[in-house]
Amino acid sequence: MNLDYDYVIIGSGFGGSVSALRLSEKGYKVLVIEKGKWFKDKDFPKTNWNLKKWLWEPRANLHGIFKMTFLNHVTVLSGVGVGGGSLTYANTLPIPKTDFFKTGSWASLSDWESDLKPFYSTAHKMLGAATNPKLYESDLLIKDLAKDIGKEAHFEATKVAVYFGEAGKKVPDPYFNGKGPDRTGCVFCGACMTGCRYNAKNTLDKNYLYLAQQLGAEIIAEKEVFDVSVIGNKDGSGGYKIDYKSSIGRNSKASVTAKGVIFSGGVVGTVPLLLKLKASSLPNLSDAVGKNIRTNNESLLLITSTDKNSKDYSKGIAIGSILHTDENSHLEPVRYGEGSSFTKAMTMPTIHNKFALFRLLGILGLFFKAPSRFFKTIFSKNYAQRTTILLFMQTLDSTLQIKLGKFTKMKTVKESGPKPSAFIPEAMELGKKVAKKVKGIPYANFTDALLGTPTTAHILGGAVMAEDTSKGVIDKHNKVFGYKNMLVCDGSMISANPGVNPSLSITAISEHAMSYIEIKKTY
Ligand SMILES: Cc1cc2nc3c(=O)[nH]c(=O)nc-3n(C[C@H](O)[C@H](O)[C@H](O)COP(=O)(O)OP(=O)(O)OC[C@H]3O[C@@H](n4cnc5c(N)ncnc54)[C@H](O)[C@@H]3O)c2cc1C
Numbered sequence: 001m002n003l004d005y006d007y008v009i010i011g012s013g014f015g016g017s018v019s020a021l022r023l024s025e026k027g028y029k030v031l032v033i034e035k036g037k038w039f040k041d042k043d044f045p046k047t048n049w050n051l052k053k054w055l056w057e058p059r060a061n062l063h064g065i066f067k068m069t070f071l072n073h074v075t076v077l078s079g080v081g082v083g084g085g086s087l088t089y090a091n092t093l094p095i096p097k098t099d100f101f102k103t104g105s106w107a108s109l110s111d112w113e114s115d116l117k118p119f120y121s122t123a124h125k126m127l128g129a130a131t132n133p134k135l136y137e138s139d140l141l142i143k144d145l146a147k148d149i150g151k152e153a154h155f156e157a158t159k160v161a162v163y164f165g166e167a168g169k170k171v172p173d174p175y176f177n178g179k180g181p182d183r184t185g186c187v188f189c190g191a192c193m194t195g196c197r198y199n200a201k202n203t204l205d206k207n208y209l210y211l212a213q214q215l216g217a218e219i220i221a222e223k224e225v226f227d228v229s230v231i232g233n234k235d236g237s238g239g240y241k242i243d244y245k246s247s248i249g250r251n252s253k254a255s256v257t258a259k260g261v262i263f264s265g266g267v268v269g270t271v272p273l274l275l276k277l278k279a280s281s282l283p284n285l286s287d288a289v290g291k292n293i294r295t296n297n298e299s300l301l302l303i304t305s306t307d308k309n310s311k312d313y314s315k316g317i318a319i320g321s322i323l324h325t326d327e328n329s330h331l332e333p334v335r336y337g338e339g340s341s342f343t344k345a346m347t348m349p350t351i352h353n354k355f356a357l358f359r360l361l362g363i364l365g366l367f368f369k370a371p372s373r374f375f376k377t378i379f380s381k382n383y384a385q386r387t388t389i390l391l392f393m394q395t396l397d398s399t400l401q402i403k404l405g406k407f408t409k410m411k412t413v414k415e416s417g418p419k420p421s422a423f424i425p426e427a428m429e430l431g432k433k434v435a436k437k438v439k440g441i442p443y444a445n446f447t448d449a450l451l452g453t454p455t456t457a458h459i460l461g462g463a464v465m466a467e468d469t470s471k472g473v474i475d476k477h478n479k480v481f482g483y484k485n486m487l488v489c490d491g492s493m494i495s496a497n498p499g500v501n502p503s504l505s506i507t508a509i510s511e512h513a514m515s516y517i518e519i520k521k522t523y
């Protein structure tokens, strides 16, 4: 049977983009299907008040790049659009510590730290990783904190996917021997998470996807895959039919056929799709689909300065520095660009206590203790300029399971270890120290503060690696147990807690998987 494509890739984030380029280089005919929109630099919103272009919630006619998914134990932040999470992420590309490579369901399959080393180098090179050349106010605030707690030596500038040429100057492709697009030097506007309007952020559409397209890969946007079924043989050796529908317009449906399929929809895309397919078109999928879901044990605290001489914390790149507070823990100051103050509407003061009533009483206490500070944080002008977001992450391990919900697309249940908590004492301690410096109050997402469920931008797992189908969904080369020519290449393959921002690892592990796919035979 003549199939339309060699490979169809579902989703265009980090794993999907790596797959698109490497498969195209190996001579395969590739189609990438992406449910989000295809943004040009000028299409990104100027601030996050432009909800139509910032948030993704097609049911409310919002077609932006940033999605929030509310689950029982955690609120998940993720990216949508051609380029996936790279459009909204904060560009930070740390390499995890040794623990990541030696723990979790993949630990016994390989000497990952040494095997992946060359692929981390390739990932850094492809994403144009460079050390942030200039620390701005929120970085200096954390540097000051580092000094206070005796950790100055553990503070450093981040490695980020940003082009730091002359600010605002356009140059021919500086990365890929002229085969890539023109780039423009970063102007340090701090708006990386609402989308870079200056052509300086190395999003995936400016490297992997751009190069894949030059080699013939096709990308269709605004289409969501809802079914994958085998053609002929039950193990997929005869190929697959991939059904998709419009994700934003009328419910028009279409399908294509391919020899292979790569699931790259990110955890909140791939895991519910695999769970649905296991119950319908792809019954051979492992029972481990949806298991081993991890976060980075993050805490996000927002501190708004009420100092009348407040510095401008919105300038710089989204995450310009990192403080390693101990072996397992890291703190990064995060910023939105000037005018992006919608986050204020989603946050409230937070008190760490496991009982909701005490949390509410604690917030009242904050009000009576310093009413003017309380009001100033709520009604502050220039909110983005006055606010530093503290992203705290830990390597400590615990897992959840994602299941199909009865009334919702997904629900989580607790699996191993303590459930993720919005109340990490070390994070609050650091938050209070920073708040004291800028005369602020620690705020958190309303779900963290009211329900005690943490917010994560780093959801991982759900289709993890293992030696066999009883413990995992994919093998050490990302191949799905039970099916031929089917891989998972995205955050759901991550099989241990990296403890740091995961995109570089997703890129490196996808590069590793692609290196095991043979060049297309042309006889
Ligand atoms: C605000 C924010 C800041 C972040 N900052 C950082 C950072 O500084 N450093 C870092 O390392 N990480 C960061 N992250 C996390 C990072 O963005 C993710 O870990 C990463 O994007 C995950 O990559 P992925 O390959 O799993 O897929 P994703 O990048 O999530 O891409 C998946 C894509 O698939 C599409 N898709 C899903 N389902 C379907 C379907 N059925 N059909 C068609 N398309 C589909 C989605 O629309 C999406 O575009 C941040 C995340 C957020 C939200």
Ligand code: SF4
Pocket (backbone or CB within 6 Å): 162, 185, 186, 187, 188, 189, 190, 191, 192, 193, 195, 196, 197, 198, 199, 200, 201, 316, 317, 318
């Ligand atoms: S700081 Fe501004 S110019 Fe630089 S990468 Fe971020 S959004 Fe682009």
